[in-house]
Amino acid sequence: MKIADPARTPVRGDLAHVALAGRYFVPHYAVPVPQVVRAGGTQLLGASRADGQVLDQLAAGSLFDVLDIAGGWAWGQCGRGGLGANGGLVGYVALEHLEPAA
Numbered sequence: 001m002k003i004a005d006p007a008r009t010p011v012r013g014d015l016a017h018v019a020l021a022g023r024y025f026v027p028h029y030a031v032p033v034p035q036v037v038r039a040g041g042t043q044l045l046g047a048s049r050a051d052g053q054v055l056d057q058l059a060a061g062s063l064f065d066v067l068d069i070a071g072g073w074a075w076g077q078c079g080r081g082g083l084g085a086n087g088g089l090v091g092y093v094a095l096e097h098l099e100p101a102a
Contacts, residue, residue: 001069001073003024004099006087007055007089007090008034008077008087008089008090009087009090010014010065010067010076010087010090011026011039012026012075012076013026014026014027015028015029015030015068015075015101016026016029016030016066016067017029017030017032017065018030018031018032018063018066022047022077027078027091028094030067030068031050031052032035032065032066032067032076032077033065033066033067033097034063034064034065034066034100034101035063035064035065035066035074035076035099035100035101036061036062036063036064036074036098036099036100036101036102037059037061037063037064037093037097037098038062038077038096038097038099039060040060040097041057041058041059041062041097042057042093042094042097043055043056043057043058043083043093043097044056044057044060044078044089044091044092044093045056045091045092045093046091046092047071048071048073048092049076050094052092053059053082055089056089056091057090058078058093063076063078063097063101064076064077064078064079064093065078065079066098068084070097072094072095072096073092073093073094073095074093074094074095074098075091075092076090076091076093078090078091079088082098
């Protein structure tokens with residue numbers, strides 16, 4: 001599948017943001033769960049492992065929309081509301097650095 005802007009489009013081979021249903025065919029679609037980066041901030045990584053490529057540094061209080069959780073890692077998108085060129089970067093954050101948004 002060809003993704004117009006893979007860095008900012010929350011879609012992978014097995015899962016996509018529910019707003020992308022009809023645009024990308026994947027086995028599952030997820031409704032984002034808003035989370036906030038805890039005090040101290042964290043890194044957004046390109047893979048679900050500590051030595052993954054650092055895509056961005058997220059400040060404490062930054063919004064992160066979680067679409068999947070596995071093995072202590074959350075996969076999702078920074079910020080809220082935008083998809084594609086209007087959205088934030090897509091990647092992985094260690095779950096321990098996130099808490100529910102108020």
